[in-house]
Amino acid sequence: MSQLASSSYPCNCNPPHSNRLPNKDDPENPNTDTPLITKPTEIEPENAEVSPIVKEAISIAKIAFPMILTGLMLYLGPLVSMIFLGRQGELALAGGSLAIGFANITGYSIPSGLAMGMKSICGQAFGARVTNFLASPCKEHDVLTNFNQVALIVLYILIFRAHEKTWGGFSMECFKEWKSLLNMAIPSCISVCLELWWYEIMILLCGLLINPRATVASMGILIQTTSLIYIFPSSLSFSVSTRVENELGAEQPRWARRAAFVGLSSAILLGCSALVFAITVRHKWATVFTQDEVIVKLTSTVLPIIGLCELGNCPQTTGCSVLRGTARPKVGANINLGCFYLVGTPVAVGLAFFAGFDFQGLWMGLLAAQMSCAVTMMVVLARTDWNFEAERAKTVTGTAAAVAAVDDSKNASAEKPQQAGIPKDP
Structure with a gap:
């Protein structure tokens, strides 16, 4: 009877037999062990990918920080000299300022400018993985520049084996293709010299002011200050140009544009930091070099102007490096010529x-020169066709001819089976 009732009136209290053991955590098959109120499931946080902008900033920083440390160490020499000259008096400090300016005009600016031209070619060649191409401009550049620190550089190369992938041995090729190197090196040299020489012209003009001794001495302190601040945008500019060159050489125009954007954004932040620094230390900075009240007062009144100058100088320096990264140093030279000598000098x-x-x-x-230069750089970079620059990088590094040769060989090998009557593989 009970069997009949149970068969006529099925009940869910007696579920069909299952070989599977009950599980209290199974929501589809609840049982007496299943809790009425379940705990909310914890959502595991997904591993968020690092933003491409952050990755690019890290890549730029890895190159820039060692250069900043190097620049600070090189800066200590002139800094200590100026501090000792300041202790000797106003006249000695003014004479030291003229001497350092003469050294910049006759020596430092020219080889550093020539090195910029080699950097554009080598950076794009490295990005294109044409490592054998790197040795040729290096050999040519050794002939153009001086032989300072040659022994230490050669020793470093031998110890760390930095030459194994790029050095193909000495050959007569180092005397060929000078035109392409000079087309990069000479405009880069002119661009650097035009900017550095402008400061030296200002030192000479200080001799025509009301108090020439004090103004020349103060100009020397201020130039040392700008040199200290310049270490940071200069290192950033070298890093950004390297990234742009590498990405253009690797035929990645979008990444090159991203590197330029990150670099310019970082330059604006550096400019703001320099402005804050100049305003903060304006009353105390000159006392590091001298105790002369006239020089200290002159320096303190000009430091805020220098801070404003850095708002334009930092983006301008980085923008010029992007132009070098795209192998357009002539554009940078023309901008510096126009802004510093056709705008800055008449205003000054x-x-x-x-x-x-x-x-x-x-x-x-x-200030007028730096601001006009920065604005002009931004306009030029905003109108840059990055796809065209990536194609032009092939010509600069010689990879276009190599790619064409490879394509010709592929076409020739593809035609051979057809001529022999053998069908090609799909």
Whole structure:
């Protein structure tokens, strides 16, 4: 009877037999062990991928930080010299400023500018993985520049075996293709010299002001200050140009554009930091070099102007490096020529000698030059066709001919089976 009732009126209290053991965590088959209120399932956080912008910033920083340390160590020499000269008096400090300026004009600016031209070619060649191409401009550049620190550089190369992938041995090829190197090196040299020589011209103009000894001495302190600040945007610019060169050589125009964007954004942040630094230390900075009240006062009044100059100088320096990275140093040279000598110099002379601003007027001229230069650089970079620059990089590094040769060989090998009557593989 009970069997009949149970068969006529099926009940869920007696589920069909299953070989599977009950599981209290199985939501589809609840049982007496299943809790009425379940705990909310914990959502495991997904591993968020690092933003491409952050990756690019890290890549730039890895190159820039060692260069910053190197620049700071090289800066210590002139800094210590200026501090000792300041202890000797106003005249000694002014004479030291002229001596350092003469050294910049006659020596340092020229080889550093020539090295910029080699860097553009080598950076794109490295990005294109044409390692054998790197040795040729290096050999040519050794002939162009001086032999300072040659022994230490050669020793470093031998110890760390940096030459194994690039050095193909000495050959007569180092005397060929000088035109392509000079097309890069000479405009880069002119661009660097035009900017550095402008400061030296300002030192000479200081001798025509009301108090020449104090203004020349203060100019020396301020140039040392700008040299210290310049280490950071300069290192950033070398890093950004390297990234742009590598990506263009690797035929990645979008990544090259990203590197330029990250670099320029970082340069703006550096400019803001330099402005804060200049305003913060304006009353105490000159006392590191001298205790002369006139020089200290002149320096403190100009330091805020220098901070404003860095708002334009940092993006301008980085923008010029992007132009070098795209193998367009002539554009940078023309911009520097126009902004520093057709804008900055007339403004500096007019404000200093005719508008009554005296020493401050010279630095206002620098402010006009830097700002106009930065704006012009931004306009040029905004109109850059990165796909075209990636194609042009093939010509710079010689990879276009190599790719064409490979394509010709592929076409020739593809035609051979058809001529022999053998069908090609699909």
